[in-house]
Each structure stands twice: as C-alpha cells, then as structure tokens.
Amino acid sequence: MVLDDLGSSLRGSLDQLRGKSRLDEEDVEDIVKEIQRSLLQADVSVDLVMDLSEDIRQRALDEEPPGGTSARDHVLRIVYEELVDLVGESTDLPLEDQTIMLAGLQGSGKTTTAAKMAWWFSKKGLRPGVIQTDTFRPGAYDQAKQMAERAEVDFYGEPDNDNPVEIAEHGMEELSDVDVLIVDTAGRHALEETLIDELEQIESVVEPDRNLLVLDAAIGQGAKEQADRFDGAVGIDGVAITKLDGTAKGGGALAAVDRTDSSIAFLGTGEEVQDIERFEPDGFISRLLGM
Amino acid sequence: KITEAELEEPLEQLEFALLEGDVEMSVARDIVEQLREELVGTARAQVKTGEIVVEEAIGNALLDVIDVGGMDFDEEIAAREKPVTIIFTGVNGVGKTTTIAKLGKYLDDRGYDVVLANGDTYRAGANEQLQEHADNLGLKLISHEQGGDPAAVIYDAVEYAEANEVDVVLGDTAGRLHTADDLMAQLEKIDRVVGPDMTIFADEAVAGQDATHRAKQFNDAAEIDGVVLTKADADSQGGAAISIAEVTGKPILFLGTGQGYDDLEKFDPEVIVERLTE
Ligand SMILES: Nc1nc2c(ncn2[C@@H]2O[C@H](COP(=O)(O)OP(=O)(O)OP(=O)(O)O)[C@@H](O)[C@H]2O)c(=O)[nH]1
Numbered sequence: 001m002v003l004d005d006l007g008s009s010l011r012g013s014l015d016q017l018r019g020k021s022r023l024d025e026e027d028v029e030d031i032v033k034e035i036q037r038s039l040l041q042a043d044v045s046v047d048l049v050m051d052l053s054e055d056i057r058q059r060a061l062d063e064e065p066p067g068g069t070s071a072r073d074h075v076l077r078i079v080y081e082e083l084v085d086l087v088g089e090s091t092d093l094p095l096e097d098q099t100i101m102l103a104g105l106q107g108s109g110k111t112t113t114a115a116k117m118a119w120w121f122s123k124k125g126l127r128p129g130v131i132q133t134d135t136f137r138p139g140a141y142d143q144a145k146q147m148a149e150r151a152e153v154d155f156y157g158e159p160d161n162d163n164p165v166e167i168a169e170h171g172m173e174e175l176s177d178v179d180v181l182i183v184d185t186a187g188r189h190a191l192e193e194t195l196i197d198e199l200e201q202i203e204s205v206v207e208p209d210r211n212l213l214v215l216d217a218a219i220g221q222g223a224k225e226q227a228d229r230f231d232g233a234v235g236i237d238g239v240a241i242t243k244l245d246g247t248a249k250g251g252g253a254l255a256a257v258d259r260t261d262s263s264i265a266f267l268g269t270g271e272e273v274q275d276i277e278r279f280e281p282d283g284f285i286s287r288l289l290g291m
Numbered sequence: 292k293i294t295e296a297e298l299e300e301p302l303e304q305l306e307f308a309l310l311e312g313d314v315e316m317s318v319a320r321d322i323v324e325q326l327r328e329e330l331v332g333t334a335r336a337q338v339k340t341g342e343i344v345v346e347e348a349i350g351n352a353l354l355d356v357i358d359v360g361g362m363d364f365d366e367e368i369a370a371r372e373k374p375v376t377i378i379f380t381g382v383n384g385v386g387k388t389t390t391i392a393k394l395g396k397y398l399d400d401r402g403y404d405v406v407l408a409n410g411d412t413y414r415a416g417a418n419e420q421l422q423e424h425a426d427n428l429g430l431k432l433i434s435h436e437q438g439g440d441p442a443a444v445i446y447d448a449v450e451y452a453e454a455n456e457v458d459v460v461l462g463d464t465a466g467r468l469h470t471a472d473d474l475m476a477q478l479e480k481i482d483r484v485v486g487p488d489m490t491i492f493a494d495e496a497v498a499g500q501d502a503t504h505r506a507k508q509f510n511d512a513a514e515i516d517g518v519v520l521t522k523a524d525a526d527s528q529g530g531a532a533i534s535i536a537e538v539t540g541k542p543i544l545f546l547g548t549g550q551g552y553d554d555l556e557k558f559d560p561e562v563i564v565e566r567l568t569e
C-alpha cells in the first residue's frame with residue numbers, strides 16, 4: 001500500500017503492532033511520537049504537526065478497527081486519511097486558455113518552473129508563452145529567454161525596461177494569440193512591502209486565472225508566513241514544489257496549502273524543462289513519512 | 292537541586308522551540324541532552340531561579356555549537372599570499388552568485404584588486420548574470436562559453452590574477468543538489484585542479500531540516516573553510532546556522548541581508564542565538 005515505504009523507526013513501531021487487533025494508549029503514543037518525528041524532519045510546520053497528531057491520536061483510540069483489519073493497518077489508514085485530507089488532490093488545471101502567474105521567494109525556482117510548465121502544457125497540445133517581468137535580478141531576461149528556447153515556447157520580455165507592470169501589459173498584447181500565458185515575476189519575500197505591492201500591480205494588469213506559489217522543497221518553518229503574505233496579497237490557488245530531486249521532503253508545502261486553502265499543482269525534479277511532474281498525493285505522503 | 296522531572300517540560304518546550312527555529316532535529320536533541328546533563332543536580336542557590344538557569348544554559352549551549360572560532364575573514368585575506376582564490380559552493384538558488392558580487396564590492400572597498408570567475412557554465416543566464424554584476428561594480432570577469440569546463444574557467448582567472456597582480460579571485464560554481472553524484476564529483480575536480488585557498492559554502496537562512504545533509508555532503512566533496520548564510524532578511528529564525536555549524540564545525544563568516552550589494556554583514560553568533568531564544 002501507499003505507506004509501505006516508511007521510515008525505519010516508524011516502521012519499527014508499527015511492526016510491534018503486528019498481530020494485535022486492539023491498540024492501547026501506549027501503542028498509540030509511541031506511534032504518534034514517531035509520526036511527529038517524521039513530519040517534523042520533513043519540515044511540516046510545528047503547529048500543523050501538533051494538530052495532525054492530536055487528530056490521529058483521537059481517532060486511533062476512538063475508532064474500532066473494521067472487522068478483519070489489524071491494528072497496524074488501521075493506524076496506517078488513519079494517518080493516510082488525515083494527510084490526504086490536508087494535501088488533497090492536485091490543483092485542477094483545465095486544458096484550456098488561461099493565464100497563470102508565478103510568485104515566491106528569491107531563488108525558489110520560479111523562472112525554471114515557468115519554462116517547465118510551458119513545456120508541460122505544450123506536450124498537452126496547447127500553445128504556451130512565457131512573460132518575464134523580473135527587471136531586478138541581473139540576467140533574469142536572458143535566463144528566462146534561454147529556458148523558453150529550451151522548452152520551445154513563445155517568450156516575451158524587455159531587457160531594457162525597468163517597469164515590470166509595463167512589461168506585463170506589453171506581454172499580454174504581444175502574446176495574445178497563445179493559449180496558456182505563464183507570467184514569471186521577480187523573487188520577493190513576505191517582509192518586502194514595496195515588492196509585494198509591485199506583485200499586486202502586476203496581478204491587476206495580468207488578471208491571472210491562477211496564482212501559483214513556487215516553494216523550494218527545503219524551505220523550513222518560514223513557509224507558513226510566506227504563504228500567508230502572498231495569499232493575502234494576490235491569493236494563492238496552488239503550490240509548485242521545486243528541487244524534489246534532493247533529499248528535502250517538501251513538508252513546507254503542507255503549511256502553504258493549509259494557510260492558503262489551496263493545493264499542490266506541480267513538482268520540480270531537476271533543472272531541465274522536462275523535469276516536472278503533476279502532483280500526486282500518494283507518492284508525496286510516502287515521502288513525507290518515509291525517510 | 293534541580294530534578295530530572297522538573298526539567299522534562301521546559302526541555303521538551305525547548306526542543307520544539309528549536310525545531311520551530313529550523314534547527315535540525317538531531318542537532319536540537321543533542322543540545323537538549325547536553326542541557327539535561329548540565330542542569331540535573333545543579334544546586335538551585337547557585338543559580339537563581341530554575342527559569343533563568345534554563346534560559347542562560349540554552350543561550351550558552353547554542354553559542355557553544357555556533358561559535359566554532361576559526362578564521363577572521365579580513366585577517367585571513369590580508370595575511371595570505373596573493374592572489375587568494377576563493378570558491379563558492381552550495382545548492383541551487385541559495386545566493387552564491389549574489390554573495391560573490393557583494394564580497395567583490397566588500398573587498399574592492401577595502402582596497403583589494405578583485406577578479407570574478409564564472410565557474411557556472413551550466414545554468415541558463417549564468418554568464419549574463421555575473422557579467423551584469425561585474426559591470427555594475429566595475430570588476431573584471433573571466434568566463435567561458437556555456438557548456439565549458441568550470442575548472443578551466445577558474446584556472447584561467449587564477450592565471451590572469453597572477454599575471455596582473457590581482458589580489459583576490461572569486462570563483463562561482465553552478466548550483467547543484469548534493470544528490471547529483473556526477474555534479475558533486477565535478478566539484479571535487481574543481482577543488483583538486485584549482486586548489487583554492489578558501490572554499491565558502493553558501494546556504495540560506497530560510498532552509499529547514501535538510502541543511503545538515505547538504506552541508507555535510509558539500510564539505511565531503513570540497514572541504515569548506517567558512518559559510519555564508521543568505522536571505523537572513525526573509526524573517527526565518529535561521530536555525531540552519533546552528534545545524535550547519537554543528538555538522539561542519541566551520542565558522543559562519545557573513546550574513547546576506549538583502550539583494551543590494553551592501554547587504555552583507557559580518558556574522559555575529561549572538562545575533563542568531565538571540566533570534567532563536569527571544
Ligand atoms: N535540482 C533542481 N534545481 C532546480 C529546480 N528548479 C529550479 N532549480 C534551480 O534552482 C535555481 C534557482 O532557480 P530559478 O528558476 O532561477 O529561481 P527563481 O525563483 O526564478 O529565482 P529569482 O528570480 O532570483 O527569485 C537554479 O539553479 C535552477 O536551475 C529543481 O526542481 N531541481
């Protein structure tokens with residue numbers, strides 16, 4: 001089943017339940033501790049871990065395992081259900097004309113993800129285009145342009161204009177005949193008021209159908225506050241987690257989807273345009289729990 | 292005397308506080324264990340109230356981990372035979388290139404001649420990015436075409452520095468994840484071929500539990516002499532600093548505090564400890 005690939009200590013404490021049909025409080029306590037450990041090591045936010053483990057504890061004690069189910073499978077089922085409940089299904093992305101704006105912390109992977117998403121939509125038979133509105137980071141125009149070339153998609157940017165809102169406006173006109181417009185933005189964080197204002201202005205020109213928050217899989221407890229701020233500014237409809245080809249588990253995304261009442265759309269697994277996958281809850285949850 | 296039972300709750304709270312500050316779990320546990328040993332049986336009279344003892348002990352335990360001593364960057368640069376070659380390593384997007392630009396200015400401001408070398412021959416826009424920084428700062432950049440050998444670029448820059456009496460070579464490398472074996476091997480090669488005077492590992496203050504993994508892997512591939520912790524302005528508590536210092540035993544030299552060229556501060560261990568304990 002989906003949770004087979006568990007961390008060894010968690011598996012160990014679950015294995016102790018083998019053969020048991022009922023759980024006592026001590027069993028539940030051990031398992032809850034191990035689950036907390038796994039989730040905290042995956043960068044799930046501390047208060048979410050506490051809420052989740054309280055729910056798991058209650059249900060494991062209160063609910064009678066359905067006939068024929070071992071205590072072990074019963075606990076696994078509860079853990080899985082609670083996590084699925086939180087992360088949900090992949091963000092709905094209809095294959096039709098749309099505009100998607102990307103936002104997030106400096107260096108989280110927005111520019112790379114913009115090209116990857118464009119590549120992904122083109123494989124689905126749509127015609128995508130990327131607009132680069134980052135006028136701040138040196139080389140941002142060249143980076144985005146080269147990535148769009150690698151993805152073989154349309155591109156718009158203005159290397160000598162330092163007004164991102166204007167570029168967004170021009171880009172919308174110039175790329176008006178593409179199906180899926182992907183708008184890249186400069187990196188910014190929750191405390192940069194003027195940059196958050198700038199994002200709101202770009203958003204009001206672009207009028208995206210969806211805003212995605214691009215989150216590094218290795219982000220720690222700060223994910224929550226960043227997600228709050230971006231959601232408050234433009235509204236977050238989905239999360240793209242990048243750099244999952246490393247050892248980071250991406251648990252920061254849990255706080256992000258929880259705070260923004262959204263879901264996960266894409267996973268990034270490398271630096272090339274093809275290194276993108278649609279989010280799928282089973283694999284992600286196994287990764288969170290299994291180290 | 293303080294008893295084990297009395298400490299249970301405050302120590303558990305401390306562990307969660309450290310985790311909330313992004314200190315890595317095993318590092319947080321070590322710190323808590325060390326405190327437990329230190330405090331159990333301590334005479335109360337000696338140590339004011341229990342709460343104050345614990346607070347002080349936490350601060351001291353954190354300082355113990357993070358204050359590894361080691362080099363003073365400015366003194367090291369002044370003392371070394373020129374040119375001094377410094378290579379920057381780290382995972383993708385943490386701020387290596389920006390830190391090089393900031394340090395280029397920092398050294399230029401202190402009267403050193405600096406040349407930049409772009410060992411990132413991989414990422415789209417990498418040459419243009421470092422070139423624009425070099426132009427903004429009036430610094431010379433040595434770069435090759437995309438796809439070239441990174442070791443060769445830095446090697447060229449060292450030769451240039453020797454021929455032109457340049458004091459410091461700042462060599463960039465492409466971001467890579469510690470799980471990419473071929474790229475980590477390439478980093479070892481750069482280390483071997485160039486034989487840098489210093490290797491500086493960059494990581495970001497917003498990083499979570501993964502910080503220990505990558506610091507360790509990078510240190511194994513090309514031994515680190517010092518660390519720069521970037522994005523300290525992004526309001527995470529920066530517990531990654533504790534994790535990295537603990538696994539590498541290497542000093543944190545600078546904090547990156549913004550995207551501007553002057554947003555580079557000398558690292559003060561007490562600042563991170565305050566952020567974590569406040
Ligand atoms: N290994 C790996 N690297 C990635 C992934 N996504 C992005 N990167 C790398 O991460 C670094 C930062 O990516 P960018 O796309 O420039 O990030 P950004 O958010 O646009 O950065 P700013 O515009 O400066 O805020 C680059 O080295 C990318 O190649 C991924 O899924 N895996």
Ligand SMILES: Nc1nc2c(ncn2[C@@H]2O[C@H](COP(=O)(O)OP(=O)(O)OP(=O)(O)O)[C@@H](O)[C@H]2O)c(=O)[nH]1
Pocket residue numbers: 106107137187189381382383384385386387388389390411414464465466467521522523524525546547548549550554
């Ligand atoms: N807020 C903030 N942003 C920073 C800081 N340092 C770097 N950045 C930003 O982080 C992003 C990535 O920085 P780079 O210098 O390109 O990172 P890198 O490690 O060279 O990235 P790769 O070469 O792609 O691996 C850029 O948008 C920088 O402006 C800092 O101290 N604070």
Ligand SMILES: [K+]
Pocket residue numbers: 231235236237260261262
């Ligand atoms: K939302």
Ligand SMILES: [Mg+2]
Pocket residue numbers: 110111112134137140185186187
């Ligand atoms: Mg970008």
Ligand SMILES: [Mg+2]
Pocket residue numbers: 387388389411417463464465466
């Ligand atoms: Mg770089």
